[in-house]
Amino acid sequence: MDASARFIPMDAPATDDRAAARLAAHRRARRRATALVLLSQFALLAAFIAFWEYMTAFDRQAAFMFGSPSAIAGFLVTMASDGSLWRDTYVTGVETLLGFAVGNVIGTLIGLSLWYSRFVSRVIEPFVIALGSIPIIALAPIIIIWFGTGLMSKIAMSTLSVVIVALVTSYKGAIGVDEDQINLMRTLGASKFQIFRKLVVPASLTDIFAGLKLTVGFALIGAIVGEFMSSSEGLGHAIFKAGSLYIIPKVFAALVATIALALLLTFLVGKVEKRLMPWRRLG
Amino acid sequence: MSAVVPPTVAGGAAAPAGAPPLIVEHVAKSYDADGRIVPVIGDLSLNLNEGEIVAIVGPSGCGKTTLLNTLCGLISADAGRICWHGREISGQPAGVGYMLQKDLLLPWRTALGNVMLGLEIRGVPLSDAEERSHVVLDKLGLHGFAEHYPTTLSGGMRQRVALARTLVNEPDVLLLDEPFAALDFQTKLLIESDTARLVRESRRSVLLITHDIEEAVSIADRVIVLSKRPTRVKAVYDIALASDRTDMIAARESPGFVDYVRRIWADLDVARN
Ligand SMILES: Nc1ncnc2c1ncn2[C@@H]1O[C@H](COP(=O)(O)OP(=O)(O)O)[C@@H](O)[C@H]1O
Ligand SMILES: [Mg+2]
Secondary structure, eight states: OHHHHHHHHHHOGGGHHHHHHHHHHHHHHHHHHHHHHHHHHHHHHHHHHHHHHHHHHSOHHHHHHHOOHHHHHHHHHHHHHTSHHHHHHHHHHHHHHHHHHHHHHHHHHHHHHGGGOHHHHHHHHHHHHHHHTSOGGGGHHHHHHHHOSSHHHHHHHHHHHHHHHHHHHHHHHHHTSOHHHHHHHHHTTOOHHHHIIIIIHHHHHHHHHHHHHHHHHHHHHHHHHHHHHSOSSSHHHHHHHHHHTTOHHHHHHHHHHHHHHHHHHHHHHHHHHHHHOGGGGOO | OOSOBOTTTTTSTTSOTTOOSEEEEEEEEEEEETTEEEEEEEEEEEEEOTTOEEEEEOOTTSSHHHHHHHHTTSSOOSEEEEEETTEEBSSOOTTEEEEESSOOOOTTSOHHHHHHHHHHHTTOOHHHHHHHHHHHHHHTTOTTOTTOOGGGSOHHHHHHHHHHHHHTTOOSEEEEESTTTTSOHHHHHHHHHHHHHHHHHTTOEEEEEOSOHHHHHHHOSEEEEEOSSSBOEEEEEEOOOSSOTTOHHHHHHSTTHHHHHHHHHHHHOTTTO
16 A cells, blocks of 8 residues: 555556545554454453452452552552662563563574585484473573572573574574575675675574564563572562562562563564564565 | 686787677487476577677576576586587586676666665675666666665666666667566567667677567577477577568568468467467
8 A cells, every 4th residue: 555655656647645644544544443442452351450349359368369459559559659669660671671682692593504405404403492381480490509599590581481482483494595596696606604794684584583573572581580589679570579468469569570671672573673673564 | 728718808908809798509408307307408509690680589487597597507407518609617607798688777776776786796896887877778768767666666677677777787788688588569569679679789699488479580680490399499480571670560570470480389389289
């Protein structure tokens, strides 16, 4: 739609205004559809919260077991005003971000460079699969022995839960490049490195970003599991502590902050994706 | 002088004078399909002279693409000789442009960026590459579309960009594998005419694979008909049309045209192949 509208001025200048009007109408319709989706999502969430509040308002047992939206909100306010909410979110955010970055950089570099050698990738394939199938929580005790109980162990946990996924998605992207496209590069005289840099890496970006979006959650899980094992701050620590004291609304309050963090990071990845791949918005 | 020459030297000043751009002698190629040997190219000889457009037609699956990939060094022949400008070459020959039915444009590059690809690879300075690419885009009627991404271009325009990407490298020989097959009739006639004009005015040689007999007769100086697998040359037609050979519509209207098409059609007849 966008594309054909752009060509109209060249073919038929007289219909320029009508085309512009059609385009504007189309944009309005699309905005209305988006607004409707947002409204429905908001309504669904509001209905769920109202139902939750209603079910726990008159039942102390239920309120204790499931918390209540108002109690959760109350905890969020106190945690925000005593600063612990910001502090914990910040700590977990830093751990997640660093684990996310380190894991994705290492994983993507290895995954892409495996494109270079079919031999090497075949040799290491079973090891990658084996490493990928280890539940990272099983590694936590060793990680704490190796990296201590501070920031490093959380980053290590977060990195480990990201790295294999990043490796596999970027490798898939790299070997999925169209054979004809590689042949074309060869007939243009490209060296293997030029094919890698000018074709394989940019062609893999779509898969790499799919991996990035997936690994936001994994990085967060890694950081929080690390905090469960041993920590004095962070959202995982807050959840663990509140849970062991049976303060369920506080568990949920920390969970809300965790979700907000995940959404924020996913949003940022999406922004970077749009910035790095402007051609994707066309089409 | 050794028979094997690095690709960069091929087609350069030292090439034997008067040698045709391409000679193919007794080339054979088989594939190994799950341990079964499938002969695809039987015994094939042909040559391509300077400034000549040769079309190759043949039943689908007879090995036309295999032949083209062999010629440009993407796969190696089992037997026979392939000489570019009088020399046998290992690897990719220089000065050869290659284009397929798929435009293979890189979606992250603009039209201009796509056209510049080959020059960039060869290390031509960026501003120089940009200027030369603009010139070729303009010649193909794409003035004003240089900054467009491929996704915003029509199929015909995309194929024009692909043609520009091939021509900007100023190849002596173009190897074209059904490049216009996916286009609608009118677009096809226009691009064919532009291709013929650009190629003939600079005396480049073209080997065009097509399954469209009318396309073959209207554009080519010679049409080679291949048999089915294992393929060999079945017939060769020298096309003599009185019309302007860069005008595909005029070619279709000239007296001998229909006769050539009928005879080639008869040669290709599936039942008698
Ligand atoms: N890499 C390959 N391995 C095995 N068989 C192949 C391969 N490529 C092509 N073939 C077979 O070789 C034959 C010729 O293919 P191709 O050259 O693409 O034909 P055409 O371009 O004339 O339609 C076909 O039967 C095809 O199945
Ligand atoms: Mg083919």
